[in-house]
Amino acid sequence: MATATAFLSWPARAENWLDSYGKGAWIAAMVLGFIVFWPVGLALLAYMIWGKKMFGNKSCKNRNRMPTGALRDSGNVAFEAYKAETLKRLEDEQSAFDSFLERLRDAKDKAEFDTFMDQNKGRRAAETQSDQPVAG
Structure with missing residues (x-):
């Protein structure tokens, strides 16, 4: 046994x-x-x-998480007010940065689309000229 x-x-x-x-x-x-x-x-x-x-233990998913001790109440009112204010400020900064990245992606997408349309317009103009009969 x-x-x-x-x-x-x-x-x-x-x-x-x-x-x-x-x-x-x-x-x-x-x-x-x-x-x-x-x-x-x-x-x-x-x-x-x-x-x-x-x-x-150290995957990318866990990297952006807040430490568990940050959510625990310390018992000190002044520190808790400071912590709440700081967390609120960080959340506001995070949302402002996210909206900045979104605007940046949108601008990049628009620039790429405009480039495509300009190239496509040039191709269409060349095709239109080659399709017309030559006068002579």
Whole structure:
């Protein structure tokens, strides 16, 4: 019975050991797995991707999120007022920047469309002149 428990716990112990050394250890284990026997490397790669080992903690989705401590009440009224004012100011700046980027994209799209129309107008004029019969 103890042997079965020990056998079942070795993957958990190996996972904890690799976690203690970070992502580099996981990548090294995967590369060694591919060298020794490719299905082992493939299994480690799949576990790293679907087990959130590779991209779980520091993904792009989490990068723009506010730290959890920023939402916690400190108990200090003056600090909470300052924090609320600062967060409101940052939200206003973010929305102003978003609208600026939207206007910038719209201007770029309009410029590209105008360039296309100018090129297309020139082509149509050349086609119209070549379609007319030559007087002679």
